[in-house]
Amino acid sequence: MKKILFSVTIVIFAVACTQKQDNATTVETDFTQYVNPFIGTAFTGHTFPGATYPLGMIQAGPQTGNYTWEYCAGYFYEDSLIQGFTQNRLNGTGCVDLGDLLVQPFSGEKRDNLDSHFDKALEKASPGYYTVQLADNNVGVEITASPHVAFHKYAYAKDEPANLLVDFQSGLVWQDVRYNTHVLENEVNFESDKVISGFTRRTEWVERVYYFVIEFDKPILNKELLPQENPNQKAEKYILTFDMQDNEVLQMKIGMSSSSVEGAKANMAAEVSGWDFETVRQAANQAWNDRLSRIMIDGTQDDKVNFYTSMYHLYIQPNDIADVDGKYIGPNREVTQSPNGKYYSTWSQWDTFRAAFPMYTILSPELINDFVNSMLEYSEQQGHLPIWSLWGQETYTMIGNHSIPMIVDAYLKGFDGFDAERAYREIKKSITESKHYKSNWEVYDKYGYYPYDLIKLESVSRTLECGFDDYCTAILAEKLGKTEDAEFFKKRSVYYKNLFDKETNTMRPKNSKGEWIAPFDPYELAHADSNVGGHYTEGNALQYTWHVMQDIPGLIELMGGKEETGKVLDYLFNTTQESTGTLSDVTGLIGQYAHGNEPSHHVAYIYPYLDRPEETQRLVRQICTDFYKNKPDGLIGNDDCGQMSAWYMFSALGFYPMNPVSGEFVFGAPQIPLARIDVGNGKTFTM
Numbered sequence: 001m002k003k004i005l006f007s008v009t010i011v012i013f014a015v016a017c018t019q020k021q022d023n024a025t026t027v028e029t030d031f032t033q034y035v036n037p038f039i040g041t042a043f044t045g046h047t048f049p050g051a052t053y054p055l056g057m058i059q060a061g062p063q064t065g066n067y068t069w070e071y072c073a074g075y076f077y078e079d080s081l082i083q084g085f086t087q088n089r090l091n092g093t094g095c096v097d098l099g100d101l102l103v104q105p106f107s108g109e110k111r112d113n114l115d116s117h118f119d120k121a122l123e124k125a126s127p128g129y130y131t132v133q134l135a136d137n138n139v140g141v142e143i144t145a146s147p148h149v150a151f152h153k154y155a156y157a158k159d160e161p162a163n164l165l166v167d168f169q170s171g172l173v174w175q176d177v178r179y180n181t182h183v184l185e186n187e188v189n190f191e192s193d194k195v196i197s198g199f200t201r202r203t204e205w206v207e208r209v210y211y212f213v214i215e216f217d218k219p220i221l222n223k224e225l226l227p228q229e230n231p232n233q234k235a236e237k238y239i240l241t242f243d244m245q246d247n248e249v250l251q252m253k254i255g256m257s258s259s260s261v262e263g264a265k266a267n268m269a270a271e272v273s274g275w276d277f278e279t280v281r282q283a284a285n286q287a288w289n290d291r292l293s294r295i296m297i298d299g300t301q302d303d304k305v306n307f308y309t310s311m312y313h314l315y316i317q318p319n320d321i322a323d324v325d326g327k328y329i330g331p332n333r334e335v336t337q338s339p340n341g342k343y344y345s346t347w348s349q350w351d352t353f354r355a356a357f358p359m360y361t362i363l364s365p366e367l368i369n370d371f372v373n374s375m376l377e378y379s380e381q382q383g384h385l386p387i388w389s390l391w392g393q394e395t396y397t398m399i400g401n402h403s404i405p406m407i408v409d410a411y412l413k414g415f416d417g418f419d420a421e422r423a424y425r426e427i428k429k430s431i432t433e434s435k436h437y438k439s440n441w442e443v444y445d446k447y448g449y450y451p452y453d454l455i456k457l458e459s460v461s462r463t464l465e466c467g468f469d470d471y472c473t474a475i476l477a478e479k480l481g482k483t484e485d486a487e488f489f490k491k492r493s494v495y496y497k498n499l500f501d502k503e504t505n506t507m508r509p510k511n512s513k514g515e516w517i518a519p520f521d522p523y524e525l526a527h528a529d530s531n532v533g534g535h536y537t538e539g540n541a542l543q544y545t546w547h548v549m550q551d552i553p554g555l556i557e558l559m560g561g562k563e564e565t566g567k568v569l570d571y572l573f574n575t576t577q578e579s580t581g582t583l584s585d586v587t588g589l590i591g592q593y594a595h596g597n598e599p600s601h602h603v604a605y606i607y608p609y610l611d612r613p614e615e616t617q618r619l620v621r622q623i624c625t626d627f628y629k630n631k632p633d634g635l636i637g638n639d640d641c642g643q644m645s646a647w648y649m650f651s652a653l654g655f656y657p658m659n660p661v662s663g664e665f666v667f668g669a670p671q672i673p674l675a676r677i678d679v680g681n682g683k684t685f686t687m
Contacts (some may be wrong), residue, residue: 002196007538011654013355024599028293028296029295031289031292031296031308032126032127032128032285032287032288032289032292032308033126034292034301034304034305034307034308034309035127035288035308035309035312035502036127036294036305036309036630037049037050037079037126037127037130037306037309037312038125038631038632039077039306039629039631039632039634039635040313040632040634040635040639041073041075041077041311041632042076042077042078042631042632042633043067043632043633043635043636044584044587044596044635044636044637044638045092045419045584045633045634045635045637045638045644046072046073046090046091046092046093046094046638046639047073047077047092047313047635047639047640048061048073048074048075048089048091049061049062049123049125049130050062050075050089050125050143051125051128051129051130051143051144051150051284052089052127052128052129052145052284052316053128053145053146053147053284053287053288054287054288054290054291054315054316055315055317055318055319055344055367056145056147056148056319056320057088057145057147057148057258057319057320057321057663058087058088058145058146058147058148058149058150059087059088059091059098059145059316060085060086060087060130060143060145060150060152060254060257060523061074061075061086061088061125061130061143062074062075062082062084062085062130062132063075063082063083063084063085063086063099063102064076064081064082064083065083066086066096066099067093067096068096068383069096069584070636071092071093071096072090072092072094072095072096072638072686073089073090073093074086074098075089075129075163076262077524077632077633078632079348080117080118081115081116081117081118081138081144082104082115082116082132082134083102083104083114083115083198083519084102084103084104084114084167084442085102085103085104085141085143085152085164086098086099086100086101086102087100087101087150087212087254087256088100088256090311090346090390090641091316091317091639091642092313092638092639092640092641092642092644093348093640093641093642094584094585094638094640095205095395096204096205097204097205097206097390098391100200100202100210100256101166101167101168101200101210101212101254101256102166102167102169103136103152103153103164103165103166103167103252103254104116104137104165104167105134105139105141105156105162105163105164105165105250106134106136106137106138106139106162106163106164106165107137107138107139107156107157107160107161107163107165107614108138108157108160108161108164108216109161110163110224110239111592114137114165115136116134116135116136116137116139117133117134117135117136118132118135119132119133119135126285127284127285127288127289127292127312128144128145128281128283128284128285129142129143129144129281129285129286130142130143130144131143138156138157138160138264139154139155139156139157140154140155140217140236141153141155141336142154142155142279142542144277144280144284144649145280145284146271146272146280146284147267147271148216148256148257148264148267148268148271148323149253149254149255149256149267149268149271149272149280150253150254150275151251151253151272151281152251152252152253152254152257152282153249153250153251153252153277153342154249154252155249156244156248156249156250157248158248158546159239160246161241162170162218162241162242162248162250163239163240163241163242163514163540164239164240164242164250164252164285165237165239166196166199166214166237166238166239166240167235167237168183168186168188168198168235168236168237169183169186169188169200169235169236169237173223181203181237182203182204183200183201183234184200184201184202184203184207184234184453185199185200185201185209185234186199186200186201186234186235186236187199187200188236188238190223193219193220194215194216194217194218194219195213195214195215195216196212196213196214196221196416197211197212197213197214197261197264197265197278197455198211198212198259198261199211199212200212200235205390205395205397206390206391206393206394206395207393208258208390208391208392208393209258209329210256210257210258210439211256211257211258211259211260211261211263211264212254212255212256212257212261213254213261213264213265213266213268214252214253214254214255215252215253215255215268216241216250216251216252216592217250217251217252217275218243218244218245218247218250218251219242219243219270220240220241220243221241221242221243222240223238223239223240223241224238224239224240224241225237225238226238226239227352230606233345237384248621248680251275251277253268254576255267255268255271255274256320257273257278257323257342258322258323258328258391258392258614259323259328259329259335260313260323260327260335263323263325263327263543264323266323266324266325267323267324268308268620270324271324273483279458280663285661288312288315289365291315291363292308292311292312292393293309293678294363294364294677294678295307295363295631295649295675295677295678296675296676297309297652297674297675297676298672298673298674298675299671299672299673299674301630302629302630303652303671303672304632305629305630306629306630306648307648307649307652307672309630310628310642310644310645310648310649311363311613311645311649313639313642313644313645314356314359314360314642314645314646314649315642316331316345316540316641316642317346317348317641317642318346318347318371318374318641319344319345319346319391320342320343320344321343321344321345321391321392322341322342325341325435326338326339326340326341326342326343328343328392328525329392330343330377330378330381330382330391330392331382331389331392331394332381332382335620336377336381337573338374339373339376340369340370342370342373342374343374343377343392344370344371344374345374345378345386345389345391345392346389346390346391347386347388347389347403347641348388348640348641348643349386349387349388349389349398349401349403349406350387350388350397350398350399350465350598351398351402351598351640351641351643351674352402352406352640352641352642352643352646353402353403353406353409353660354598354601354602354646354647354648354649354660355601355646355649355650355656355657355660356641356642356643356645356658357371357405357406357409357644357660358646358650358657358660359646359649359650361409361410361413361415362677362679363672363677365415365680366487366680368410368413368417369410369411369415369416369417369418370417371406372406372407372410372415372417372418372423373417373418375403375406375407375426376418376419376422376423378392379403379426379429379430380426381409382394383429383434383435384401384426384429384430384434384436385401385403385404385407385426385427385430386400386403387400387401387403391583396437396438398434398537399438399461399462399465399466399537400462400465400466400468401430401431401469402465402468402469403430404427404430404431404469404473405468405469405472405514405660405661407423407427407476408472408473408475408476408661409660409661411423411474411476411479412475412476412479412661412663413550413663420476420480421480422428423476423477424473424477424480427472427473427476428473428477428485430620431466431469431470431473438462440454440455443455444463444466444492444495445492447498447512448495448498449462449463449495449498449499449510450462451510451511451512452509452510452511452517452535453511453512454511454512456534456536457534458526458534458535458536458537459509459535460499460507460508460509460530460535460536460541461535461536461537461539461542461544461547462537462597463495463496463498463499463507464496464499464507464547464548465537465547466492466495466545467492467493467494467495467496467548467550468493468548468549468550470490470492470493470495471489471490471493471550471551471661472491472550472661473485473489474486474487474488474489474490474493475633475661477489480656493550493551494551494554494682496547496548496551496555497554497558498510500545500555500558501516502558504520504522504541505545505559505568506522506541506542506545507541507544507545507547508520508522508541509535517535520541521580522540522541522542523540523541523542523577523578523579523580523592524540524541524579524580524581525539525540525579525581525582526539526540527620528539534571537599538583538585538586538597538599539583539586539594539599540579540580540586540592542575542592543572543573543586543592543593543594543597543599543600543603544599545568545588546569546572546602546603546606547599548602549602549659550659552606552609552658553609556609556610562609562610562611563610565610566607566610566612569603569606569607569610571591572591572593572603573590573591573592573593573594573619574591575591575592576591577592579592585597585637585638587636587637588623588627588636588637590619590622590623594637595627595636595637596627596636596637596638596644597637597638598629598640598643601643602606602658604616604619604620604623604668605656605658605666605668606658607619608666608667613667616666616667616668616669617668617669620651620668620669621669621671623651624648624651624652624671628648650665650671651668651671652671652672652675653670653672653677653687654667654668654669654670654671654687655667655668656668657681670687674686675687
């Protein structure tokens with residue numbers, strides 16, 4: 001009955017708002033004009049302004065730093081020097097990787113340090129395009145991209161030597177000293193005076209290999225192999241000088257592949273066969289506009305910029321790392337042929353299962369079957385579904401296995417382009433059989449929670465997050481007629497009750513003897529890599545107590561009813577007591593609510609369950625106004641592969657997936673006057 005009532009409410013809500021549609025005076029055609037790629041490039045947003053293609057392998061753009069937490073995306077807006085331009089990036093994550101194959105153009109004679117100042121007023125970025133003027137190097141730079149190819153265009157100074165540093169060590173930087181000790185193997189082949197190919201195998205967050213082909217439209221006049229700065233270096237660096245043939249402009253294409261040099265060449269031939277930079281730029285822009293046009297909103301200029309930039313960040317990943325012929329290298333490190341020609345990786349599942357994936361199901365249903373099949377292919381190679389996969393490899397970062405809610409969400413919404421029995425097999429294996437350093441299923445089943453004396457880190461958070469995965473598995477098992485399994489996982493899904501301490505109204509660590517931890521500080525922040533207070537994941541007890549999205553009514557009952565729960569929730573948002581310790585990921589505080597990190601994202605939407613929807617409306621307005629702004633430091637925390645952005649999009653539209661597999665949304669308050677969503681098949685949802 002609840003779902004029927006909810007559906008009726010949505011229809012009334014939509015129809016009522018449709019009446020406002022006549023007030024819209026403009027019909028947008030170019031939505032890319034509202035994207036500001038510099039949002040989130042300062043403070044802790046960890047975004048970047050490079051040229052990328054929707055869901056593509058390439059994210060080419062400026063590098064101002066790498067190898068420290070501040071430079072997870074390789075760029076920080078307030079920096080004054082550009083070290084060069086790399087070909088791929090991570091969007092909004094909290095770990096460093098990618099930043100492959102650094103190049104730096106310069107006019108004139110070689111200097112010891114080729115980092116260059118640049119004029120911020122001349123630095124521009126838009127979907128699929130980046131440009132800057134390197135002041136010290138006297139070169140104008142333009143970059144665009146196709147899915148597998150970075151296309152660079154350099155305007156050198158007239159009558160000066162045209163040079164290019166090509167750094168196959170990926171330009172890792174630590175305290176202003178360049179290292180490449182993380183490069184395990186490197187091969188560079190000068191095939192002709194215009195073509196270079198090879199591969200680099202490196203380890204950082206994961207060990208992986210990338211293959212490349214570089215092609216120039218002018219011949220290389222001279223190449224100089226630079227001396228190694230470190231005896232452990234295994235990657236080469238060259239300075240190339242070009243025969244410009246009375247032309248100041250050099251063009252360069254870099255094709256990449258996860259599988260082979262031949263794959264990189266095929267990718268380039270298929271996507272960017274010629275030298276028409278503007279055509280490639282326009283194609284990237286059109287691809288972005290096609291994505292962004294799925295929603296038309298009305299509002300102020302800042303409303304539109306915040307909304308469409310959020311949508312832009314949403315589609316930077318996951319990345320299709322398969323070649324144009326469908327070949328890729330997955331976790332088994334063998335060249336594999338994708339049955340459907342696609343293989344998506346870089347998911348940040350701990351973050352994106354909450355709102356980003358549900359948003360994909362609404363805006364891009366044509367992608368969902370490929371997404372799920374990629375996860376299943378991964379699982380059959382790795383032995384479990386991806387936890388946090390990067391370029392086809394497992395990082396084992398964060399906890400739970402939140403590929404599970406994504407797959408179950410897809411199944412429950414009627415996506416049938418994957419084998420449900422196969423999906424269930426991989427799900428069950430992932431949370432009952434898989435052996436890795438964050439599993440410990442025997443302990444989980446024996447005690448009904450993770451005891452902190454046996455599981456030294458994240459015991460509470462792991463119990464709560466596994467419970468949500470269990471809930472999702474129970475639903476799928478029931479739908480597939482697996483009654484015994486459904487009961488088993490349903491029982492598991494309420495293990496959270498075993499850690500609820502009525503005295504403190506928190507989820508509290510408990511040991512294998514059933515004893516609460518003491519002393520206990522619910523304000524103490526914990527991190528997965530910390531041995532002090534490490535019972536929570538990037539948060540504290542006050543924040544994680546609410547991590548029961550599958551059973552908010554059950555949590556309310558534990559707390560003593562709606563009124564008592566309201567008091568506990570009010571305290572979370574209104575307390576002035578500060579956290580014990582600091583953690584870079586815990587930002588955007590309203591009391592102890594931390595919008596800058598994902599475990600808090602659903603919490604503002606709990607108030608309607610307490611018959612106090614006005615509190616949700618007030619908080620949503622506050623969060624949208626204070627924590628999402630049209631400026632470089634306009635994101636209050638890591639964008640985390642689009643999850644922060646998806647929260648804003650849902651909340652601006654007026655509803656949010658509290659439980660992302662339930663098919664239900666909780667009403668908040670629309671932050672824009674009008675939105676029309678193209679849901680396919682000629683149908684439109686209007687708010």
